[in-house]
Amino acid sequence: MDEGARERIRYYSFAAFVGVLLLLNWLGVFTSLFGLDTAILVTLLAGYKTFHNSISALLEKRISADIALCVAVIAALAVGQYLAAAEAMFIVLVGEGLESYAAGRTAAAIHRFVEQIPRRARVLRGGIEEEVEADSLAAGDLILVRAGERVPADGVILDGFSLLDESSITGEPLPREKQPGDEVFTGSLNSAGHEVPDEPVIGQPGSGLLRVRVVRAGSETTLARVARLVEEAEQRRAPVERLADRAARYFLPALLLAAALTFFFTRDWMRTVAVLIVACPCALILATPTAMVAAIGGLARRGILVRGAAVLQQAAKVDAVVFDKTGTITEGRFEIVEILPQPANTGPAGGPEIAVLDRSEDDLLAFAAAAEAASHHPLARLIIEEARRRSLPIPPAENARAVPGRGVECEISGRTVRAGNAAFIAAPDSLVEHADRLGATPVFLSVDGSPAGAIFLRDRLRQGAHEASAALHALGISDRRLLTGDRRPAAEAVARQAAIPHCEAELLPEQKVERIHQLAAQGRTVAMVGDGINDAPALASAAIGIAVAGAADITAEAAGVVYLPHSLETLPLFFETSRRAVATAWQNIILFAGALNLAAVLCAATGVINPVGAAVTHQLSSFLVMMNSLRLLRTKRLPVAKAIASFRLRAASWLRRARNVNPRFAAAAVVATLLLNGFYVVSPDEIGIIQRFGRKIVPFSQPGLHYKLSWPVEKLTRIRAHQVRVVEIGFRSVPGSPDAEPPTYEWNAQHRTGRFQRRPEESLLLTGDQNLIELNATVHYDLPRPADYLFTQADGDASVRAAAESALETIITTAPLDNVLTTGREAIEQRLCTDLQSRLDHLGTGARVLAFRLQDVHPSVEVVDAFREVSAAFEEKNRLINEAEGYRNEQIALARGNGQARIEQARAYALGRVDRAQGDAARFDQRELAYRTAPGPTETRLYLETIEQVLAGKKKLIVDRAKLPRHLFLWEDGVEIAGPNAPILKAPGEP
Secondary structure, eight states, X not given: OOHHHHHHHHHHHHHHHHHHHHHHHHHTSSOEETTEEHHHHHHHHHHHHHHHHHHHHHHTTOOOTHHHHHHHHHHHHHTTOHHHHHHHHHHHHHHHHHHHHHHHHHHHHHHHHHHTSOSEEEEEETTEEEEEEGGGOOTTOEEEEOTTOBOOSEEEEEEOOEEEEOHHHHOOSSOEEEOTTOEEOTTOEEOOSSOOOSSOOTTSXXXXXXXXXXXXXGGGSHHHHHHHHHHHHHHOOOGGGGHHHHHHHHHHHHHHHHHHXXXXXXXXXXXXXXXXXXXXXXXXXXXXXXXXXXXHHHXXXXXXXXXXXXXXXXXXXXXXXXXXXXXXXXXXXXEEEEEEEXXXXXXGGGOOBOOOOOOOHHHHHHHHHHHHTTOOOHHXXXXXXXXXXXXXXXXXXXXXXXXXXXXXXXXXXXXXXXXEOHHHHTOOXXXXXXXXXXXXXXXXXXXXTEEEEEEEEEEEEOTTHXXXXXXXXXXXXXXXXXXXXXXXXXHHHHHHHTTOSEEEOSOOHHHHHHHHHHHHHTTOOEEEEEOSGGGHHHHHHSSEEEEETTOOHHHHHHOSEEEOOSSGGGHHHHHHHHHHHXXXXXXXXXXXXXXXXXXXXXXXXXXXXXXXXXXXXXXXHHHHHHHHHHGGGOOOOOOHHHHHHHHHHHHHHHHHXXXXXXXXXXXXXXXXXXXXXXXXXXXXXXXXXXXXTTEEOSSOBOSEEEEOOOTTTEEEEEEOSSSOEEXXXXXXXXXXXXXXXXXXXXXXXXOOSSSEEEOHHHHEEEOTTSOEEEEEEEEEEEOSSHHHHHHSOSOHHHHHHXXXXXXXXXXXXXXXXXHHHSTTHHHHHHHHHHHHHHHHHHHTOOOEEEEEEEEEEEEOGGGHHHHHHHHHHHHHXXXXXXXXXXXXXXXXXXXXXXXXXXXXXXXXXXXXXXXXHHHHHHHXXXXXXXXXXXXXXXXXXXXXXXXXXXTTTSOOOOOOTTTSOOOOOEEETTEEEESTTXXXXXXXXXX
């Protein structure tokens, strides 16, 4: 029993214990404990998880759907309705149990797979049979599988004939006949159709003894991959599942408003409490996930493995299905469809007929088998096997040789026989055209250079292909296409056989992807069905990828659905179930979560039902949701004859196994299992934490082999404490994203596709200077206290992310943009590390921050244009400031130079004036002294100097009147016109 099953048993036991306490309180048998009403104790026991989830959500600033229930229960306790509160919480406990049951139906398929894996195997080594552990098998080993035993590894039958029950792998109800060359899967039951003889003989039909060559063993087997794929499907959630959580933020105010209106109009606390209880959104929360989980579980029982509810919801929208050919529509195994001998030739000029063969199919096949004995080509092996199956005498061939790329040549009874392609044989056009019409691969035969006929081989159509295509058309999926890289004639022939209307051939893998993209561009939701490695890109590109049985590992990983049945007949069931699942989810939402709850609220508000009745009515809607969803788990009934035959085979197999069980051995196995169940191994990168009755045992288990007591005493939890964990904020990395990568990762790119996808609700922040930025960051941390990380919080990564976002908001909003973008980033990262570590320590998460790195900081893409305009304006502002500063510096320097020059000029002028004044004063003093010494001459000199200054520029004549007589002089322009020396003027006409 796995840990999940044990956990469910513990849950059911706890719910039963709480139910007994509630029943005893209701009957009045056990109503108080230490003076406290036991209904209060039941409320706390049953509602502990609900209260815890609600408080945790509030601390994370998130409104969950459980808060409405907690409000109703607290209101019931406040008014003394202890039994109603206890009943509400208990019915929630029951509802969660029903949900666990629905999910457990899917898990049960996994457990059946795991239980069917044999632990021992019989190996032939050196001709000696040995019994070994099944896990020790390797590819290439020879194993024996007797009737009544399960196949321990995937492989191919070498010898033996039997019936194998593969219902747990493929979902087919009846066993299938297996013969040499057929593939077998791990866990298949070798159920021969009759009693097995004491000494079965290998190769005898119906003996049940098989010799198998191992192809895959251990964790690589089909059964192990099935278990992993189903577990992935159970763990993945669909986007629609979160609608209830998102609606809770609107539902809670509506609930409180309904209760307030009830109290306002009635003034009755009992009615108000009843409204609060009956309107809890449990049915809305369960509506979609229960339908999806039930549908996934039902499909898993049919051998159709879905990776998650999102895939199932997308499949309901599919309106176009694209098929691969080889290995999907066909089995990838050739068969002879026609043997056509060529009519006998006649000799030249009407001569005798040239005898080549007897012109029968058997003769042509015998000659071809003889010639193909020299070839290792798969078609050659098929021709030889067909000749042996018909027990034809194969003539001996001599001088046989293979011609690469053309065929083979040999001599038979002196005749030269060739078998190969048309170029090697020079086949008639009629045979080539006939091969094209059949869509077959021809092997032409000639004898002594004359065409003797042809053998036509074609890939075998997979069982149920035609029925699947017709059923898809009935579902309204009319666009069905066959995309293949094979030749067009062969592809068209297969498309006609499978009733697929559209066919495209000779396509490369990238061309298949292109065709799918074209269909998607036309608004179609495409499902791709394939099996080969070359189909993996197309499977990943389609909205729904379906990998059929036998698909390669990479193909199964690229697909969202793994289809295990050999026949394609049940493929339409997947699309039908997906549509039923979506329709069931809407039924749950509209009928039970909507209409029923609305009617119940009206009844509670009008006093028709009391708080206890409200609790029952509220959980009735959840119960109806669960029951309506569980209908999807039902499988279609088999026809009576098939059901009886299947039951008979299973019963016979079970009786054979039960008859061979030794009671003592069984008892010893039980005891050994109980004793050895406590051993466990801790890997080198893990730490094991043991809880004994819920209390942690210190020190923790280090890497190695350890022993613990079995449940319920001790419980083991493993954790990689030394692993460096990473939390991304503002973006998410999407490894292996099928979307095309952008040419460059620039800050103004939207990052909606590609390897990095942005989360605007996390990345948009305001800096301290009120600039809107988009910030991407990563937090690296490890777990020095792994126990705190595991048991003090519901989700460690979510706690670290929430604390990191809070630290970012606190610090970035106080830092200017320049510091965040440039030189201050290192200091900010250090502050972030310190602040985040403080928050994590306060929350008791047990995590240690190793690094907090700002990966990408830039303005938000929403303000790219405005930012560019601001940047341009900022550059223009800086340019103008620089020009003004240059002009200012130039003018200041010029003014300072001019001022200094004027100061120097003033100083020089002052010095000149002073010196001149001093000179004038000195001269005055000299003159005054001279005047005082000789007044007369001095006065004369001063007089003359004054005249000189007054009559400056005029010619003057000084006469000493004391020595000379007086004369009158008259000068004009320097010429004496009157005076002693003046010329004598005469009158006109005078001589």
